[in-house]
Amino acid sequence: xxxxxxxxxxxxxxxxLFALIRxxxxxxxxxxxRIVFYRPDFYGDRAKHFTHEAMRGPSAWSVGDRxxxxxxxxxxxRTAFCIAAHTATATQAYQDADRVTAALTDLDTADxxxxxxxxxxxLGTLTRERTLTADDxxxxxxxxxxxxxxxxxxxxxxxxxxxxxxxxTFAFALLTPEAFQAGATYLLKRGYR
Amino acid sequence: xxxxxxxxxxxxxxxxxxxxxxxxxxxELRALAFDNNGLPPPLDALMAKVAEDASQxxxxxxxxxxxxxxxxxxxxxxxxxxxVGESTRLxxxxxxxxxxxxxxxxxxxxx
Numbered sequence: 106x107x108x109x110x111x112x113x114x115x116x117x118x119x120x121x122l123f124a125l126i127r128x129x130x131x132x133x134x135x136x137x138x139r140i141v142f143y144r145p146d147f148y149g150d151r152a153k154h155f156t157h158e159a160m161r162g163p164s165a166w167s168v169g170d171r172x173x174x175x176x177x178x179x180x181x182x183r184t185a186f187c188i189a190a191h192t193a194t195a196t197q198a199y200q201d202a203d204r205v206t207a208a209l210t211d212l213d214t215a216d217x218x219x220x221x222x223x224x225x226x227x228l229g230t231l232t233r234e235r236t237l238t239a240d241d242x243x244x245x246x247x248x249x250x251x252x253x254x255x256x257x258x259x260x261x262x263x264x265x266x267x268x269x270x271x272x273x274t275f276a277f278a279l280l281t282p283e284a285f286q287a288g289a290t291y292l293l294k295r296g297y298r
Numbered sequence: 299x300x301x302x303x304x305x306x307x308x309x310x311x312x313x314x315x316x317x318x319x320x321x322x323x324x325x326e327l328r329a330l331a332f333d334n335n336g337l338p339p340p341l342d343a344l345m346a347k348v349a350e351d352a353s354q355x356x357x358x359x360x361x362x363x364x365x366x367x368x369x370x371x372x373x374x375x376x377x378x379x380x381x382v383g384e385s386t387r388l389x390x391x392x393x394x395x396x397x398x399x400x401x402x403x404x405x406x407x408x409x
Contacts, residue, residue, distance in 0.1 A: 107360045110370040144371075148378050151315050155308035163301045183353040227392075235350070235384075237391050239398035246399060253302060255396050260305040263389035270381035273352035274360075 106136055106275040111143055130291075132284040136277035137190065137268065152267065157297040159260040166257055168293065169198030170221055173208055174261045177225045180209050181232045184269040186277040191265075193289035223248035224255065228262045313386055316379050323372040331376040332383035340366050341376065348377055349384040 106112055115123070119142050123134045141149030160171050172195035179187035192209065196202045207215035212225055223245045231237045245255055271277075280288065299307070317332050318325060330337045334349040340362040347355045363373050 107357060108370045108374055110374065114370075143374070146315075147319070147321065147375065148312075148316065151308070151312035155305070155312050158305045158308045162304060231388055231392050235388065235391075237395040239395050242392075242395040242399040252396060252400055256302045256393065257305070259389050259392040259396075260302075260309070262392065263309060263385045266385035266388055267381045270348050270352040270384070271377065274348050274355045274377050274381070276357075 106140070106277065108275060111136075111140060111275055115139075115142060130287055132280065132287050135186075135190070135280055135284070135288055136275070137186065137272065138288075140271060140275065140277075153297055155260075156264045156268070159257070159264040161296040164257040165251065165254050166221075167198070169195055171257075171261050172198050172292075173205060173221075174225060174228060174258055175265045176205065176209060178228055178232050178262050178265040179269050181229045182266070182269040182273070184272050186272045186279055187265065187269050189279065189285050190288055190292075193285045194292050197286075197289045197293055219248040220245070220250035220254065224250050224258045227255075228258060231259075231262060232266060309386065309389065313382055316375070316382055321372075321375045322369060323375045327372075328375060328379045331379040334380060334383060337376075341368070344373075345376060345380040348380040352381070 122142075123139065126134050141153050143149065160175070161168065164171065166174075172191050176188055176191035176195050179191060188209075192205055195205045199205065204216050208217055208225065212222060212229075215222065217225070227237065227241055227245045230241055242255070246252070250258075313332075317328055321328060323331075327337070327341075331341070331345045334345055336342075337345055340359075344355065344359045344363045347359060360373070363376075364370065368376075
C-alpha cells in the first residue's frame with residue numbers, strides 16, 4: 106500500500122494473526138482486510154460494523170443482490186480490487202457467473218428483476234454524478250423497488266464508496282483469481298465483522 | 299430500532315469518530331478533509347481527488363502530501379475523512395431524493 110504504516114505499522118499480535126491467516130488459507134491477507142486492522146479504533150472497528158450492517162443486516166435484498174451492488178458501484182468508480190472481490194462474491198452468492206458479468210457489462214439486457222436493475226442504475230448515477238434528482242428516484246420506485254429497499258441500497262453504496270476510495274488512494278494490491286475466490290468464500294461465510 | 303436506522307446510526311458512529319475523536323491530525327484539518335473544502339495546499343489537491351475521483355490518485359500526490367510536513371498517520375486520517383465525508387454526502391443526497399419522490403407520491407406521509 107502507498108503508506109508504509111499500512112504495510113508495516115501493526116502490533117506484533119496483528120502481524121502474527123496475518124502470518125497465521127496466510128499459512129492456513131494459503132493466501133496473503135488482502136489489503137482490504139489489513140487496513141481495518143490499522144489503528145482499528147480510528148477507522149476499522151466502526152467501518153466493519155457499518156459495512157456488515159449494510160451487506161449482511163436485515164434487508165429485502167439478498168446477499169447476492171447486495172454484493173452485485175458493491176461490484177457495480179466499484180465498476181463505476183473503476184476500483185479494480187473491489188470490482189474483482191465483489192464480482193467473485195456476487196458470483197458465488199448467486200451461483201451464476203453469467204448474470205453478474207451481464208449486469209456489469211450491460212445493465213439494460215442483463216437477466217435481473219426490474220427493481221434491482223433500476224436500483225443499480227440509480228446507484229451508478231449517484232456514484233458517477235455525485236448528485237441525484239427526485240426524478241431518478243421516481244424511476245426506481247416505478248420499477249417496483251420499495252423505499253426500504255432503496256434505503257438499504259444507499260447504505261451499500263455508501264459503504265463501497267468509502268472502501269473504493271481507500272482502495273484507489275492507498276493502491277490495494279490485486280490478488281490472484283484463486284485468492285479472490287477464497288476471499289469471496291470467507292465473506293459469504295463470515296461477513297464483514 | 300428499525301433496520302434502516304441501524305445502518306444510519308452505524309455510519310454516524312464512524313463519521314463522529316473520524317471527525318471528532320482523538321487523532322494525530324487536528325480535528326480542524328479532519329473536518330476540512332471530511333468536507334472537501336478549505337484545506338491548504340498540497341492537501342487540498344489530494345483530498346479533492348480522494349473525494350471526487352480516487353482512481354486518479356498517484357504516488358506523487360501522496361508523496362507531495364507527506365513532503366509538506368504531515369506524518370503518514372495524519373495523511374491516513376485525512377484520507378479516511380475525505381472518503382467517509384464524500385460517501386456520507388452521497389448517502390444523504392440519495393435519501394433526500396427519495397424523500398422528495400415519496401413525499402409527492404403520498405403527501406400525507408411526508409417526513
